[in-house]
Amino acid sequence: MFRAILELVITILVALVARAVLGSVVKGFGNAAAAARQAHPQQQQQQQTEAKPTGELHKDPVCGTYVAESTAFQRRASGKTFYYCSDACRSKHAIAS
Ligand SMILES: [Zn+2]
Incomplete structure (x- = not known):
């Protein structure tokens, strides 16, 4: 009985850690994508000119x-x-x- 509860707690902890790691990885990818977009300011300017x-x-x-x-x-x-x-x-x- 105690073992089952322990396993449940470990499972929850693992799930929480996995979620936190996944969240930071996704955030990291988002930052990388934003940096890549900033690396091409000329393309952005062209789009702004067309939108006038x-x-x-x-x-x-x-x-x-x-x-x-x-x-x-x-x-x-x-x-x-x-x-x-x-x-x-x-x-x-x-x-x-
Ligand atoms: Zn005026």
């Missing part, structure tokens, strides 16, 4: 920043569409005009 929104650039009439046509901060006034870098610039321009 396309479309015409319009000048923010408030702060002068050029913003893409796809921006969410737009306002139509007297037949013209204005493009803003932020909601703050849009409200400022709306109050000024």
Whole structure:
């Protein structure tokens, strides 16, 4: 009876140690993969360039920043569409005009 309990405890301990070792090994692989990704910064830059929104650039009439046509901060006034870098610039321009 005592032997059975001892074997059970040993089994649990072995399982816990195995899990801890496996966990650290998986973590180590993850770090290695991250390091490998960092080793190719040029590839990352290319992907970022491709992800940029396309479309015409319009000048923010408030702060002068050029913003893409796809921006969410737009306002139509007297037949013209204005493009803003932020909601703050849009409200400022709306109050000024
Ligand atoms: Zn602005």
